[in-house]
Amino acid sequence: MLEPLNPHKQPFQPGEIALVGAGPGDPDLLTLQAFRFISQADVAVYDRLVSEEIMALLPTDCEKIYVGKKQADHKVPQERINEIIVEQAHLNKRVVRLKGGDPFVFGRGGEEALHALASGVSCHIVPGMTAASSCAAYAGIPLTHRQVSRACTLITGHVQSDGSLDLPWSALKDKQQTIVFYMGVKTLSIIVEQLKQAERSDDTPVALIQRGTTPNQKLVKGTLSNIVDLVAKHNIKPPTLIIIGDVVKTFEQASLANLGYLAANK
Incomplete structure (x- = not known):
């Protein structure tokens, strides 16, 4: 087991839950803190986007419970997931709730932590690298850039139960604001139309990053005027991050010769 660099860190005790962010896919992006909790797990309740390499870090005798979701396909409802992690903790196990990205960024970590605490179970929160910063960096896209973007907004692209995508669109019209949509491929046509109505120009740059930070990463760039057609042309599927803005x-005009990883993945 990896010893904590900070010896005053609270230990992971039997009967406790750790909500662990596994990052966006590349196992090199796993934090030392996340690895420390993973290496002590008695049971791991894990999501669909946790990479095989990270799953391989669990102890050999760790029980694994899959509760993964796809858009509009939640085989294990969130309420049941909340119950499972508490039930396992009540069996006096060290429970790692293993999530892609960061538990508190569109990961429902807040709901699970509140349920654990309401059930009298201690809960550790272990942040992870979220897709917005990680996938953007691997694609050579800074989310903010001086004189180009002074703000960045993270948004979920999931529709409501009535099929609407109710967002403050007028607040997203600033040209110097980067917009990042998680889980937005299936609603991209709505996103594009609403941003145009909010006075974002047709030539606003857009990037699609499919399976970012993994060996299967695919990067497609376009504009609001053609990005929907490019999704079909390049067969872009979830999980895909959408970045909108001049960043x-x-x-594009720089030589990639000295950009290391970017040059290798151009």
């Missing part, structure tokens, strides 16, 4: 063009 998408930051490195």
Whole structure:
């Protein structure tokens, strides 16, 4: 087991839950804190986007419970997931709730932590690298850039139960604001139309990053005027991150010869 670099860190005790962010896919992006909790797990309740390499770090005798979701396909409802992690903790196990990205960024970590605490179970929160910063960096896209973008807004692209995508669209019209949509491929046509109505120009740059930070990463760039057609042309599927704003063009005129990983993955 990896010893904590900070010896005053609270230990992971039997009967406790750790909500652990596994990052966006590349196991190199796993934090030391996340690895420390993973290496002590008696049971792991894990999501669909946790990579095989990270799952392989669990102890050999760790029980694994899959509760993964796809858009509009939740085989295990969230309420049941909340119950499972508490039930396992009540069996005096060290429970790692293993999530892609960060538990508190569109990961429902808040709901699970509140349920654990309401059930009298201690809960550790272990942040992870979220897809917005990780996938953007691997694609050579800074989310903010001086004189180009002074703000970044993270948004979920999931529709409501009535099929609507109710967002403050008028607040997203600032040209110097980067917009990042998680889980937005299936609603991209709505996103594009609403941003145009909010006075974002047709030539606003857009990047699609499919399976970012993994060996299967695919990067497609376009504009609001053609990005919906490019999804079909390049067969873009979830999980895909959508980045909208002038930062998408930051490195287009630069030589990639000295950009290391970016050059290798151009």
